[in-house]
Amino acid sequence: MNIVFIVVDTLRASRLSCYGYEKPTSPTLDALAGEGARFARCFAPGIPTTPAHTTMYTGLHPLTHNIVCHGGQVDLDRKIPVLPELLQNRGYTTAAVDNLYDIKPWLARGYEFYINPSARHKLRLLVSCEEINSRAIPWIKAHAHEKFFLFLHYWEPHTPYLPPQKYRNFYPKERDPYSSEHSSFAPIKRQPFWGMFGDTWFNKLGGEVTDAEYIASLYDAEIRHVDDGIAEILQTLDATGLAEDTLVVLTGDHGESMYQHDIYFDHHGLYEDIIHVPLMLRHPKKIPAQGVLSPMVQHLDIAPTLLEAAGANIPPAMEGKSLWGMATGQTDKGGWNRVVSCEATWQAKWAIRTETEKLIVSREPDFHNTPPRELYDLTADPAETRNIALEQWERVDELEAELEEWIAKGLAKSGRAEDPLRTQGITLGKRWNSWLASQRKRL
Known part of the structure; x- marks a missing residue:
């Protein structure tokens, strides 16, 4: 069995057609989900990109692997195994086409082939799906006779939303995004992100946008763009005869807020728009087309799932639960009755989510x-x-007591005494001015 693991950055579940969105943003992903297993409620226990990918690679909660923020000074413990290493030990040829190494070096551990397309870009977010595919497709063809694990990471839905013109058809034609009749865009000018967005993005939109819905439509267009890119990968698997024995897994590292909760076009906050991500698995021989699986699952379940699918041993220290039995229809039991999420990049917060409610607790004012x-x-x-x-x-007191007990037990198990959100964060929130200045110099 080959494995192709795809992570689409900033991919919010509720903006995909197969998750109920009314606009046709994702025909390829809809078909992929329909041919296998789609988990309706998958959540990110750590956001944004660095904690999320570290969780997916290790099968550990951020509280355990201790990577809770983006841009932090803490490194992943070298003793913690990561998914590519474990699959390599199982005899897989391992490859990645991404530039996550530019963020943190452990995100390139375990790969025999690490193909980074960002050398010519001043801003890594501008690497396109075309650039990823121009490297991934030849690699697949060259290694078609090997048992391989291929990881692909696409940036498209991340800011800045600048999709090719042919995808910009999600905004009503009769509506003017620059009209003085609109005022929904004005509040973003009060956000600390306005300076960066103005320089790198909004000034490139052909006028002064007044309608926030226009920017949201560009996010939809970016999803449609990357959907076509993923279609090319799936077509390559078909053309090479690999599709029948290839497990394709797709998720997002986190979602995106358009303007909800006063969060404009970003992914901080532990609301559903941010932590609810898609998760779908397809293997024509092993995974029946069974529709929607409803248990709550998490990013940390992905590594043990892929290891079980590959016939590899799951390290006892992994905290995630394999979803392979549910995906293959062998069981309808699994998942979690609680999901604990955290963030410490722009703000320091914990959340505990049950089947029906969510409590968010701030460690300091935001x-x-x-x-x-x-x-x-x-x-x-x-x-x-x-x-x-x-x-x-x-009820707040009950859930908060449950959350604090869960954190205390996790810290005790890890041999640490202090909440990492207090000791590591808030990385970007507190370094806003210097970070913004450095980004401007790179552009």
């Missing part, structure tokens, strides 16, 4: 001036528009 405790009824209020923490303070 620049959105949100309350220190947020409780949402996900059944009555799936968009998390109404914080009921003050009304349901007893």
Whole structure:
């Protein structure tokens, strides 16, 4: 069995057609999901990119592997095995086409072939799916007779949303994104991100945008763009005769907020728009087309799932649960009754999510001036528009006590005494001015 593991950066589940979005953003991913297993509720326990990928590679929660933020000074312990190493030990030829090594070197561990396409780019986010595929497709053809694990990472839906013109058809033709009648874009100018976005993105849109929905439509267009890129990979598997014995796994590292919760076109905040990501698996011989699987699952389940699929031993220290039995239809049991997520890049927060509710706890004030405790009824209020923490303070106390106990146990198991959100964060939030200055110099 070959394995192709695809991560699309900043891919929010609810903006895919197969997850209920009304616009046709994802025909290829819809078909992929329909041919295998689609997990309806997969969540990122750590955001953004660095913690999320580290979790996927190690099968450990961020509290355990200790990578809780983007741009932090803590390195992954070399004793912790990562997925490519474990598959290499199983006899797989391992390859990646990505530039995540530019972020943290452990994201390139275990690869015999590491192909980084970002050398000519001043900003790694501008690497296109065409550039990824121009390297990945020849590699697949050259190694078609080997048992391989190939990792592909696409940046497309990440800011700046600058899709090719042919994909920019998600905004109503009769509507003018520059009209003075609109005011929905104005609040972003009060955000600390405005300076960077103005220089690297908004000034490239042909005028002064006034309608936030226009920017959101460009996000949809980026998804449609990368969907076509993924189609080329799947077509290559078909053309080489590899598709029948290749496990294709696709997820996103985190989602994206368009303008909800005063978060404009970014991925901080532990709301559903940010932590709910797609997860789908296809193997024509082993995974039946079974529709939607509803248990709550997490990024940390991906590594043990791929190891079991490959017939490799799952290290006892891995905290994730293999989803292979559910994906192949051997069992309908699995998943989690609680998902704990964290962030420490722009703001330091923990969240505990049950089947029906979510509590978000701030470790220190954030620049959105949100309350220190947020409780949402996900059944009555799936968009998390109404914080009921003050009304349901007893439930807040119960969930917070459960969360703090979970954190304390995790720290004790890891031999650490302090909450890493306090000791490591807030990396970008506190270094905003210097980080922004460095980005401007690179452009």
